[in-house]
Amino acid sequence: MEISSARAPAGSRLLATPLGAHAACRRSGQLLRPRRHTVRCSVDATRQAQGIPSAVAAEAEAAEARKRAFGVFCTTYDLKADEKTKSWKKMVNIAVSGAAGMISNHLLFQSYRFILSSHFSLANLEKKKLLSTIHFDTNFQIAAGEVFGLDQPIALRLLGSERSFQALEGVAMELEDSLYPLLREVSIGIDPYEVFEDADWALLIGAKPRGPGMERAALLDINGQIFAEQGKALNAVASKNVKVIVVGNPCNTNALICIKNAPNIPAKNFHALTRLDENRAKCQLALKAGVFYDRVSNMTIWGNHSTTQVPDFLNAKIDGRPVKEVIKDTKWLEEEFTLTVQKRGGVLIEKWGRSSAASTAVSIVDAMKSLVTPTPEGDWFSSGVYTTGNPYGIAEDIVFSMPCRSKGDGDYELATDVEIDDFLWERIKKTEAELLAEKKCVAHLTGDGIAFCDLVNEDTMLPGEM
Numbered sequence: 069m070e071i072s073s074a075r076a077p078a079g080s081r082l083l084a085t086p087l088g089a090h091a092a093c094r095r096s097g098q099l100l101r102p103r104r105h106t107v108r109c110s111v112d113a114t115r116q117a118q119g120i121p122s123a124v125a126a127e128a129e130a131a132e133a134r135k136r137a138f139g140v141f142c143t144t145y146d147l148k149a150d151e152k153t154k155s156w157k158k159m160v161n162i163a164v165s166g167a168a169g170m171i172s173n174h175l176l177f178q179s180y181r182f183i184l185s186s187h188f189s190l191a192n193l194e195k196k197k198l199l200s201t202i203h204f205d206t207n208f209q210i211a212a213g214e215v216f217g218l219d220q221p222i223a224l225r226l227l228g229s230e231r232s233f234q235a236l237e238g239v240a241m242e243l244e245d246s247l248y249p250l251l252r253e254v255s256i257g258i259d260p261y262e263v264f265e266d267a268d269w270a271l272l273i274g275a276k277p278r279g280p281g282m283e284r285a286a287l288l289d290i291n292g293q294i295f296a297e298q299g300k301a302l303n304a305v306a307s308k309n310v311k312v313i314v315v316g317n318p319c320n321t322n323a324l325i326c327i328k329n330a331p332n333i334p335a336k337n338f339h340a341l342t343r344l345d346e347n348r349a350k351c352q353l354a355l356k357a358g359v360f361y362d363r364v365s366n367m368t369i370w371g372n373h374s375t376t377q378v379p380d381f382l383n384a385k386i387d388g389r390p391v392k393e394v395i396k397d398t399k400w401l402e403e404e405f406t407l408t409v410q411k412r413g414g415v416l417i418e419k420w421g422r423s424s425a426a427s428t429a430v431s432i433v434d435a436m437k438s439l440v441t442p443t444p445e446g447d448w449f450s451s452g453v454y455t456t457g458n459p460y461g462i463a464e465d466i467v468f469s470m471p472c473r474s475k476g477d478g479d480y481e482l483a484t485d486v487e488i489d490d491f492l493w494e495r496i497k498k499t500e501a502e503l504l505a506e507k508k509c510v511a512h513l514t515g516d517g518i519a520f521c522d523l524v525n526e527d528t529m530l531p532g533e534m
């Protein structure tokens with residue numbers, strides 16, 4: 069077999085993949101020219117080398133590969149183990165549910181990241197200056213190496229619903245045509261037991277939106293069932309150390325449902341996405357203080373990804389100083405800042421007629437990066453994580469957004485150097501009460517008995533809802 073690559077970095081060679089099997093090549097024995105790689109194979113030599121006895125077996129294998137991979141990604145690479153390059157890492161398998169939806173569309177294609185000079189100041193924004201200092205990174209950030217590095221090949225496993233399957237094929241076609249150099253496999257499907265196989269990461273975005281007049285309790289049940297099934301599927305077929313980020317709302321309780329349905333995966337591996345709320349809070353503080361957002365650190369969102377969430381200005385810092393020393397307007401911090409962050413999603417819908425997708429996609433990438441890169445000394449990030457064993461006195465056995473630090477190994481520890489005063493604690497208890505009430509509504513999905521839902525009177529809105 070002769071293999072050459074036009075796009076692999078100099079000195080590197082292509083990676084063998086389990087999905088690949090180079091099915092089409094074995095089937096036809098003809099020269100194939102996938103866009104990225106020229107692959108020539110000798111049918112007999114390949115079969116002999118791999119101990120494949122007959123054309124029937126090759127055809128069966130080809131059919132299997134066709135079922136699981138999409139388009140050009142079916143013609144992935146067939147190097148034997150001893151031919152693997154030392155310079156490439158083992159493939160990372162990333163499963164994305166709701167892959168044909170709005171957030172995924174941004175995550176997969178258009179998650180633009182401004183790369184600005186570090187002295188850039190929002191207060192001094194001038195058009196000319198902006199043009200000269202901004203560069204666009206238009207690649208899919210994960211496949212482009214922003215999360216895992218430039219030598220990390222990626223496989224994407226895209227899960228859709230029956231209704232969105234055709235759109236999912238379109239997504240896969242666009243991924244083909246985007247020529248992402250690190251994207252080596254794409255498979256699509258509607259069965260989580262197939263799509264989540266060997267997943268190292270699962271980004272659970274797909275969920276049903278709350279329809280007009282639908283009570284929160286009904287949404288909890290409908291989406292809870294999706295996440296119970298996906299938890300079971302992850303438990304059965306994903307990597308035993310899979311990291312799961314639940315985005316679909318109500319994401320804290322959906323994450324709890326996943327945990328309860330995936331007993332073989334450590335509960336610590338599950339996250340509910342509250343990074344968008346953290347980013348929104350940082351932006352508001354930066355605007356008020358007249359600094360660029362990278363000067364804001366230690367920003368915690370406590371609790372639920374809902375309007376009861378608590379953006380913590382007591383522990384946050386600007387230029388390493390407590391926020392309250394920099395922004396002396398306590399009334400603004402307690403009232404306007406808190407409400408603005410809590411209701412940001414709803415206001416965005418009012419303006420644009422749809423919920424945040426681009427900034428959510430960016431925050432998913434941020435959340436992943438926070439787990440695979442060491443947290444800067446003294447700082448932390450927010451994530452909705454399992455509360456059992458938490459040092460703050462928050463109720464156990466729920467998923468609650470708290471301050472986390474990572475060594476960059478995919479794991480995290482809760483920050484202990486935080487202060488909690490009466491104002492903060494009162495608000496933490498309110499969002500905790502909401503999550504405990506949500507938990508009761510989904511007891512039938514977490515193995516905790518019969519569900520009882522009394523959320524009707526206290527029907528808080530999710531960020532992103534009107």
Ligand SMILES: NC(=O)c1ccc[n+]([C@@H]2O[C@H](COP(=O)([O-])OP(=O)(O)OC[C@H]3O[C@@H](n4cnc5c(N)ncnc54)[C@H](O)[C@@H]3O)[C@@H](O)[C@H]2O)c1
Nearest residue numbers: 166168169170171228229232274275315316317341344428
């Ligand atoms: N946590 C956060 O910060 C945050 C922020 C914004 C939105 N959200 C939530 O993210 C979710 C997705 O938002 P969106 O704008 O992408 O919605 P969308 O409606 O554009 O896309 C959702 C996609 O999921 C698919 N889907 C539905 N059920 C599925 C299932 N069982 N398996 C796989 N796919 C399924 C749908 O067909 C659709 O393509 C919503 O629940 C939204 O409320 C969360």
